[in-house]
Each structure stands twice: as C-alpha cells, then as structure tokens.
Amino acid sequence: MGNVAVIFKTKYGHTKQYAEWISEELKCDLFEQSEISGEKMLEYDTIVYGGGLYASGILGVDLITKNFSRINNKNIVVFTVGLADPDIKSQFEPIIKKNFTDEMQKRINIFHLRGGINYKELGIVHKAMMAALKSSVKKKDELTDEDRLMLETYGDKVEFTDKKDIEPLISFVRSLN
Numbered sequence: 001m002g003n004v005a006v007i008f009k010t011k012y013g014h015t016k017q018y019a020e021w022i023s024e025e026l027k028c029d030l031f032e033q034s035e036i037s038g039e040k041m042l043e044y045d046t047i048v049y050g051g052g053l054y055a056s057g058i059l060g061v062d063l064i065t066k067n068f069s070r071i072n073n074k075n076i077v078v079f080t081v082g083l084a085d086p087d088i089k090s091q092f093e094p095i096i097k098k099n100f101t102d103e104m105q106k107r108i109n110i111f112h113l114r115g116g117i118n119y120k121e122l123g124i125v126h127k128a129m130m131a132a133l134k135s136s137v138k139k140k141d142e143l144t145d146e147d148r149l150m151l152e153t154y155g156d157k158v159e160f161t162d163k164k165d166i167e168p169l170i171s172f173v174r175s176l177n
C-alpha cells in the first residue's frame, strides 16, 4: 500500500468519522479536502478519498477527477458516505456514472459506507431539498425500502455510521502493492 493519504469532505461529520477511523487503522496521513493540493497528493502511493453523497454527487470529488491525469499511476480508492444501503449495489451505478468517466471507473476502486442524517442540523438549502424529495416520494405509486425509510425518519435523526463497515476497504488497501 506504500504511503497512504486519506482525504475527505463532509457537511455534517459522518464522512469525517469514517476518514478518521480509516486513517487510524492504516496509521497514515489524514487531510480535509480543502487542505491538500493536487501537487501534495503526488507524494503518496495510495490515495483514499471519501465524500458525502448529495443528490448523487460525491462531495469534493473534483479533487480526484480534476487531477486524475496526474495521479493516474497511483492506487486510487474512493468511498462514498450516504443514506443509501450499500448492500443494494444497483443504486450506486448511476452515482458512479455521474461522478466518473469510463476510464476513471476502471482505475478507481469504489466503496460505499452508510452515514446518517439529523434533520435539525440541516442547513436551509438541504432542508428544502429533503422536503422536495419527500413530496416527490409521496407521489410515487410504489415505494422502495429506501423511500419508506426516508418517509419514516423524515424530520428526525438516523444514524448508521459503524466502524466495522470500514473493514473491506482496510483489507483492500493493505493488499495493494
């Protein structure tokens, strides 16, 4: 795995928690996305980037995509943190397509971790986005499990963040050259 940098961007702290656990486990450097430049990333053999999921976008992932041609020769691992259940793999396909080109998808190893939400903490824009999502879900004829979870927990607090879920990512990074 060589020398590893864990980099993250969070709005409400869930991705930061995972990034801290990962960097502690790997005993490696940890950076907030705004603290590290494309140039600095060149010092590492393995880059692990984590971003919260917002309307299918991976927060701050442009650090990786904009610098992709420079870091292409490194091990690149991305983890997303969202409310979507990581066991339902199909729902991540559009997210991966939206955030990465075909070439990037071949080179980047992607993991999905589950975060949480506390409606009382949300900023005004995010509150409005969740309200809009709720009314569109309520209009659906058939609800998915995710839709039901959203309606049941709307306005409340849900927490899925769990340290043991980093294990597959940790084993993968340790297996890298």
Ligand SMILES: Cc1cc2nc3c(=O)[nH]c(=O)nc-3n(C[C@H](O)[C@H](O)[C@H](O)COP(=O)(O)O)c2cc1C
Binding pocket: 009, 010, 011, 012, 013, 014, 015, 016, 051, 052, 053, 054, 055, 056, 057, 081, 082, 083, 084, 114, 115, 116, 117, 122, 125, 126, 127, 129, 130
């Ligand atoms: C406005 C808004 C949009 C969101 N969009 C998604 C999404 O597209 N997919 C998903 O799985 N979770 C989505 N979430 C849930 C967040 O990804 C989840 O709260 C996550 O834990 C946030 O990570 P952070 O605390 O590190 O920012 C959304 C949350 C908000 C408030």
